[in-house]
Structure formats: structure tokens, C-alpha cells
């Protein structure tokens with residue numbers, strides 16, 4: 001006799017259809033729906049005309065967005081919810097739409113996970129988002145900027161850089177963290193080093209902050225270039241997840257050399273637990289990196305602290321970022 005199972009299949013159904021909701025959100029963002037609504041109340045017909053969409057199934061699409069918390073029904077029409085009004089309407093300082101466009105670019109790439117598992121290669125060559133494809137590169141860099149703006153205030157508050165004067169931001173991307181840290185710590189200047197196509201976009205972001213004299217976006221391949229010397233802080237944010245243990249160690253060794261005595265190295269990234277079995281977000285993030293970068297992965301704080309010690313850093317410590325951010329910091333000091 002078959003015994004009734006006590007295990008519910010609900011998680012399987014939820015995960016098997018999880019992409020439905022992602023697709024609704026990413027599509028709404030891509031067609032500019034939240035920005036088109038803005039502060040107004042819209043009807044199905046009005047929105048169909050404005051965005052050149054078919055009224056069927058737009059009505060269902062809008063009601064689905066209501067069910068997911070992105071729109072609200074008002075009178076005979078729809079308005080943005082507080083969530084989409086704050087983060088998904090272009091022009092708002094808290095706008096995250098560019099970060100969503102990067103997720104949208106990766107949507108078809110996740111459909112090629114099997115290919116990456118079979119061939120051991122990223123389904124999307126990372127060169128595409130680091131200069132080769134200008135539009136994807138722009139989405140990637142502005143996506144990092146959106147994300148860093150959201151998290152940067154917590155990072156700038158959590159990190160005590162009082163009295164520090166020269167920051168080297170290795171793989172600084174949009175230079176957003178450099179800008180936020182320089183703004184928060186008077187007397188601090190930064191050099192944010194990245195690949196040429198990324199630096200070109202970073203320069204416009206630095207100008208937008210009005211920090212052109214204090215934050216210098218410089219070109220440099222962190223594997224090949226020698227790092228500028230004379231720093232008292234080196235920040236490696238969000239770049240270890242595209243590197244092997246050997247190259248992380250080498251970046252830390254170059255960072256050690258680029259620091260003055262007493263200098264601080266900071267690695268900021270999504271981290272796995274010591275056994276590399278969770279949290280689930282970190283493990284999915286690692287796969288996202290495997291899909292988009294040769295050797296993309298997720299490391300643990302323990303591993304990074306160990307590599308720091310191997311190259312000579314002391315007093316290493318790890319600190320989780322304040323919720324809701326899944327990242328952590330690992331700090332080390334040059335004796």
C-alpha cells in the first residue's frame with residue numbers, strides 16, 4: 001500500500017513558475033509602463049494608446065501588476081503603488097529601472113543554464129557587458145550604480161574611514177561607492193580603477209555627483225596594471241565573485257603593496273556560508289556569475305579572510321551588511 005506523503009509539493013510549483021512574476025515585472029519596466037503612468041491615473045485604453053499596446057491582454061497584465069503590488073486600482077483606472085512610484089519611475093533619485101534592465105538582459109541567459117553546465121563556460125560572454133555591446137554595458141554599469149546608490153548609504157555609514165585620505169577602488173565600476181564614501185568622509189579622495197568602457201560611463205556619474213576633483217575614474221585592468229601606490233584604503237567591491245581563489249589572492253597581494261603601513265583593505269561582496277550551501281540567494285547569485293563570467297562564483301567570508309592572512313594582512317574580520325542587503329564585508333589591516 002502506498003503511504004500518503006507528508007511532504008508538500010508547493011515549493012516545487014512555486015519555483016517552477018517563479019519566472020512568471022519576473023517576466024511581468026521586467027516587461028513592465030522594459031516597455032516603460034511605470035514611467036508612463038507617473039503620478040497620473042490611467043485607463044487601459046489610455047495606456048494602450050500611449051505605449052502602442054493591444055488592449056487585450058493589457059487589462060489582465062495591469063490587474064496582474066495590481067496582484068503583485070506594483071499598481072493599485074483607482075476609480076475606473078490604475079495608479080502606481082508606493083513601491084513602483086518610488087523605485088520604478090524614471091527621474092526619481094531612487095530609480096532602479098536600469099538595474100532591472102540588466103536583470104532583463106540576463107533573463108534569456110538563465111534559460112541557457114544547461115549549456116553552461118555542459119560546456120563549463122558562461123552563456124553570455126562577459127566581454128558583452130564590459131564594453132563589446134554598448135547598450136548591455138550601459139545597463140550593467142547603470143544597474144550597478146542603481147544598486148550601489150541603494151546600498152551605499154548603509155556601506156558609507158557602516159565603514160569607519162575617519163582620518164583616511166586616499167582610497168583605491170579596484171574594479172570600481174560606476175564609482176558610486178567611491179563618490180558616496182568621499183562625500184561622507186571629508187579629506188578622502190579616491191581613484192576608481194576599471195576597464196575603459198566602464199570608466200567612460202563612471203566619469204559621467206562622478207560629474208553628476210559634482211566630485212570630479214575628488215574622485216578620479218582611471219583606466220586599468222586589475223590583473224595586468226600595477227596599482228597606484230600611497231593609499232590608506234583599498235576597496236574591492238563586487239569583483240571577487242568573478243575571480244578564482246588564485247586571482248583573488250593576487251589582487252589582495254597587489255592591494256597589500258598599494259597600501260601604506262596601517263592601511264585597510266575592504267572586500268565587499270555577496271558571500272556564501274562556510275560550507276557553500278547557502279543562503280539560497282548567495283548560491284543563485286554565484287550561478288548568475290557562472291552564467292556571465294568565466295570562473296564566476298560566490299566565495300565565503302572565511303575564505304577571503306584566509307587569503308588576506310596569506311598575503312600578510314592582520315586583524316581580519318567579517319561583518320554582515322545591515323539588512324536588507326545580502327552582502328558582507330571582510331576587512332584586513334596592513335601591519
Ligand SMILES: C[S@@+](CC[C@H](N)C(=O)[O-])C[C@H]1O[C@@H](n2cnc3c(N)ncnc32)[C@H](O)[C@@H]1O
Pocket residue numbers: 130144145148170171172173174175176177193194195198220221222223236237238239242
Ligand atoms: C559587479 S561590478 C562591481 C562594481 C563596483 N565595485 C560596485 O561594487 O558597485 C565588477 C566590476 O569589475 C570590473 N572588472 C572586471 N574585470 C576587470 C579587470 N580585469 N580589470 C578591471 N576591472 C574589471 C567590471 O568592469 C565591473 O565594473
